Amino acid sequence: MSSHALPAEVDGGIEQLIHNALAPQVEAIDQGAFPGDFLRAFGALGGFAAALPAESGGLGLGLPAQIDLIARVARTCGTTGFLAWCQAACAWYLQLSPNPEVRARYLAQVAQGQLLAGTGMSNVVKHLAGIEQINLRGHRDGQGYRISGALPWVSNLGAGHLLIAAAALDDGTYVMFAIPPGAEGYSLRACPAFSGLEGSATYGVRLKNVFVPAADVLSTPEQFDAYVRRFKAGFLLLQIGIGAGLVQASLDTIQKANQRLDHVNRYLDDQADTLRGDLDTLLAQTAALAEQEESAPLLGILRARAQGSELSLRATQSAALHAGAAGYLMSSPTQRRLREALFVAIVTPALKHLRKEIHALEQRQAA
Ligand SMILES: Cc1cc2nc3c(=O)[nH]c(=O)nc-3n(C[C@H](O)[C@H](O)[C@H](O)COP(=O)(O)OP(=O)(O)OC[C@H]3O[C@@H](n4cnc5c(N)ncnc54)[C@H](O)[C@@H]3O)c2cc1C
Missing domain, CATH: 1.10.540.10 (Acyl-CoA dehydrogenase/oxidase, N-terminal domain)
Incomplete structure (x- = not known):
């Protein structure tokens, strides 16, 4: 990197x-x-x-x-x-x-x-991929909109933070908007404890007839499809950075463990040189796609994002196997990274979601 x-x-x-x-x-x-x-x-x-x-x-x-x-x-x-x-x-x-x-x-x-700002876009992104119902609904009110509904978990939130989300309108179109801190009808609920990411300030969001003025609209219904196409490449490619950091840290762990244990660690799958090669390939592909920004091919972006999840899972598991019991201590970053890598593979778009979209695009291209 x-x-x-x-x-x-x-x-x-x-x-x-x-x-x-x-x-x-x-x-x-x-x-x-x-x-x-x-x-x-x-x-x-x-x-x-x-x-x-x-x-x-x-x-x-x-x-x-x-x-x-x-x-x-x-x-x-x-x-x-x-x-x-x-x-x-x-x-x-x-x-x-x-x-x-x-x-x-x-x-x-x-x-x-x-x-500080939270992105409550998982639900709409999954909804647009045909995976779940839309949670936020709205209707026009003068120059703005009234929005109601709930999102189960949105991170980087708290008093004084901004929320960005999207809702379906009565006519089946979508609007994307910002909700500033203190907006009337906007409240946060504590989430149950997670097995990782506990410091991510993740809350349940409730919106009760919240007024969104025109000045807080990121995209009107007329602009929505083109707007999502524009930001989707960045949304996905930036997530690869999270996985790449975990892989790099896992390589550091493997290198350190091998100073003592190489004579036995060499029998493990996913050796450092394999993981390093895969990371370099992924980073080169990601950088090439990222240079193209919104004109990058979606299939390539989805595949790179999926590879980022797969590689994070492999690398953090390999690091844990290389480190052995030392990595299993609660104080070890090695066990923490296993939980963080799992998050990379379940946060939207989750690996299963990516594979669904990749499959659909491949079928379309083959037809
Ligand atoms: C720590 C953490 C941080 C997150 N941060 C964000 C964020 O910043 N922005 C954002 O938009 N999304 C966020 N999410 C949501 C995440 O991106 C996924 O949408 C979510 O994990 C559901 O995906 P899934 O593949 O499990 O859904 P599926 O397996 O398709 O499950 C279907 C739906 O059931 C709902 N569901 C299942 N179990 C429960 C439950 N116990 N309580 C409530 N609902 C449930 C989920 O909402 C899910 O969408 C976060 C999730 C976690 C765990």
Whole structure:
């Protein structure tokens, strides 16, 4: 994961911040502490703005640099890598929104980490893939919309955070919008304990007849299909950064374990050189797709995202087998990464969802 694209002072600042402010709290984050201060500091250094153009306050380096930044966070802490994805994805939605008002209201603050933001898009993404019913429904009200419904789990939320989500209207069309903190009828519910990602500030969201003014609309029904096509590549490719960070960290573990145990570890599947080769291939494919942004072929993107999940599962399991009992200690990052990798494979689009979409596209291409 090269970082040559980042200006040297940003690169150095980010490395230092991850080392000094994130690494010491990883266990606490795994047990439920939300790394809000880290995310705000990371944003102040440009950590969510690599893919945004300079005129939006970004670094103008494109999606590959943003994927690399997420991977660098996830190498230290998978939960925080996921939160960095949430924040970068929200900045990406805002950047691509055809509505200049919503960009003016939120883009700079989200990109700089001053306003933390959750993306409640799993349900609509799964709904559009024919996997589940839509949870949020709305109707027009003057220039805006009224939205009601619930989302079972959305991360990177809390008092003072922004929510971005989408709802179906009475006529079967969709609208995507931002809900600012304190909006009337918007509330959060605590989730049951998860087996990982406990520090991700994940809540159940309730919207009760919440008014969304036109200025908070990211995409009107007329714009929706084209808008989703535009942001989908970034949404998926940025997630590969979370998996890449976990694979890189697993390679570090394997290398360390092999200093003592190579004579026996060499009999395991998924040796470091195999995993390293697969990671390099995946990163090269991801970077090539990310350079193309919205014109990248969807099938290639879905396959790369699925490979990111598969490789994370293989690499974290191999690291655990290489580390042995030492990696099974509750204090070991090796067992934590197994749980984080599983999350990469179940968060939307889950591996099963990706395989369904890949299958459908392959069938269509073959017909
Ligand atoms: C830690 C964590 C963080 C997440 N963060 C986000 C986020 O930031 N944004 C976002 O949009 N989504 C988020 N999700 C949701 C995630 O992306 C998936 O949509 C979710 O895990 C369901 O996918 P699935 O493949 O299990 O669904 P399926 O297997 O297709 O299950 C069908 C549906 O049943 C529902 N369901 C099943 N069991 C329960 C239960 N016990 N309680 C409530 N509902 C249930 C689920 O909502 C699911 O959509 C998060 C999930 C977790 C576990």
